[in-house]
Amino acid sequence: MxxxxxxxxxxxxxxxxxxxxxxxxxxxxxxxxxxxxxxxxxxxxxxxxxxxxxxxxxxxxxxxxxxxxxxxxxxxxxxxxxxxxxxxxxxxxxxGPSLQEAVAAHGPMDERTVRTLGAGLAEALLAVHRAGLVHRDMKPGNVLIAGDGPRVIDFGISRALDGTVLTRTGTVLGSPGYMAPEQVAAPQDAGPPCDVFALGATLVYALTGRGPFGTGSAASVLYRIVNSEPNLDGVPPGLGPLLADCLRKDPAARPTPEQLLGMFGAGSAWPPPALxxxxxxxxxxxxxxxxxxxxxxxxxxxxxxxxxxxxxxxxxxxxxxxxxxxxxxxxxxxxxxxxxxxxxxxxxxGARHGAAPRGSARPTGVAVRKEPVRGDVPI
The missing domain is CATH 3.30.200.20 (Phosphorylase Kinase; domain 1)
Known part of the structure; x- marks a missing residue:
């Protein structure tokens, strides 16, 4: 620095x-x-x-x-x-680095570490939802690794649960690869369950170094989110079913943050020694x-x-x-x-934070988050 x-x-x-x-x-x-x-x-x-x-x-x-x-x-x-x-x-x-930076520099995290990470992120979402908000942009670049636990950041596109939306009709705000199907198809329906979907996708990245819906243009990734099952190859058996539940297409079938707090079980000491x-x-x-x-x-x-x-x-x-x-x-x-x-x-x-590569095609009517051009943090 x-x-x-x-x-x-x-x-x-x-x-x-x-x-x-x-x-x-x-x-x-x-x-x-x-x-x-x-x-x-x-x-x-x-x-x-x-x-x-x-x-x-x-x-x-x-x-x-x-x-x-x-x-x-x-x-x-x-x-x-x-x-x-x-x-x-x-x-x-x-x-501290973002989760994206940490995995890029040191590789995927082990199951016990990700259990600790998942519990912290679930508690963060609980606080967000109790404030009457939906984050709508949980992803590896918006999770920081601090000495005393993870931090969920960036409420730039959060929306109040009362339905107030400042975006244009027909647009979608979020990050490809971590958006829930309902957030892609009908942004007005993007309630708290969309954050649980993004949490599941973020933890898949922490465990494997990749998102559960692959890479490519924004349009192709969003299509897979809506129409394909997540790729959980490399996810430990102990966490596979739980993350699959977080990534269900039906929002009502996903666990709540309160339920997740009791599902991650025993984790490990924090932070990961490599960091x-x-x-x-x-x-x-x-x-x-x-x-x-x-x-x-x-x-x-x-x-x-x-x-x-x-x-x-x-x-x-x-x-x-x-x-x-x-x-x-x-x-x-x-x-x-x-x-x-x-x-x-x-x-x-940006690319180092897990976003789609610069220059990727964007589907009509989808406002993909702007990528940074330099520095340590997304803007």
Whole structure:
């Protein structure tokens, strides 16, 4: 991890950017530090999108969704300003890889480790659903491996159970390979069971290094999800039937997160031993960046564009979501007290995070998540 010139000049709200973690078609995620020395990950949308009232409404909704969810294995929002000239969202930072990165670097995980992983993800989904939300984009790139357990991140396309949807009629938001059949065919019917389907597909990836519906164009993968049975070759017999139940075509036939908590059984110590060096290195390097003196301030020569006037009430311009203090967020900190989560989510994960290859064909009427073009995290 090295400082980069690509960080934003000045600050993002009260936060001083340290390093660009990743960027994509809709925004950037920066590692930043608070005035009190707390490491955070700050998501910043692109200025041109900030001028789009519909996008602002979606971003404001994302802030509300993230702030409504709390739990040991979910994201905690630290701060946000959806009404800023360039809207941003800050969460605590965890120096850990995504599940996609971990499997790519160290190979598939063993059954006991995946049982622990599965129980953590089920508990995370329970917290999401109790908040009245559906995640709708569970996948290996949206699961982080922290020192004290997995973290489910990216509520960028979550929807409220009351049926409020900000997408256009006839479109589907999600990531090919991890979307439930009903999410593909009728997005308005994508309720909590679609998250259980995605959990099953994510655990198949953790065990085998591949998704249960193969690779190829988005259209071909989505076709297999709707019409073919999952490929569970390589899944241990002890988990095969359980994951097959999670991947059933009929949403009503899938287990609930509450039921899953009692089905994964005894797991293993966490984190996987192969990841300890990686976790320590990330924690050490992030702490060193935070402790380094700030660079000279570069003054802006042009004035930023004013935020468009809101069409409805969104509260004050600056929102301390949930009123979380640094100490409160520290309760879910990872190694050496350095952070708890990289919240990410304005788009989807790229090839290294298990998304369809760049340039894959996309089926008509399906809005596939945008891939990042650089960095460590999806945007």
């Amino acid at each position: 090295q400082p980069q010139d690509a960080v934003m000049p000045g600050g993002i709200g009260p936060y001083r950017p340290l390093r660009l973690l990743g960027e994509g078609g809709m925004g950037q995620v920066h590692l930043a530090v608070s005035p009190g020395g707390r490491l955070v990950a700050v998501k910043v949308v692109r200025p041109e999108l900030a001028e789009d009232a519909a996008f602002r409404a979606r971003f404001d909704r994302e802030v509300r969704a993230c702030s409504a969810v709390s739990g040991a294995f979910t994201a905690a929002v630290v701060d946000a300003d959806p009404a800023a000239p360039v809207p941003w969202l800050a969460t605590a930072y965890v120096p 300890w060096d990686d976790l320590r290195r990330r924690a050490t390097e992030a702490a060193a960046l935070a402790a380094a003196p700030p660079p000279p301030v570069r003054h802006q020569t042009t004035q930023p564009k004013a935020a468009p006037k809101p069409t409805g009430g969104h509260g004050p311009n600056r929102r301390r979501v949930l009123g979380l203090t640094a100490a409160a967020v520290g309760g879910v900190a990872g190694l050496a007290g350095v952070g708890a989560l990289v919240e990410q989510g304005i788009g989807g994960s």
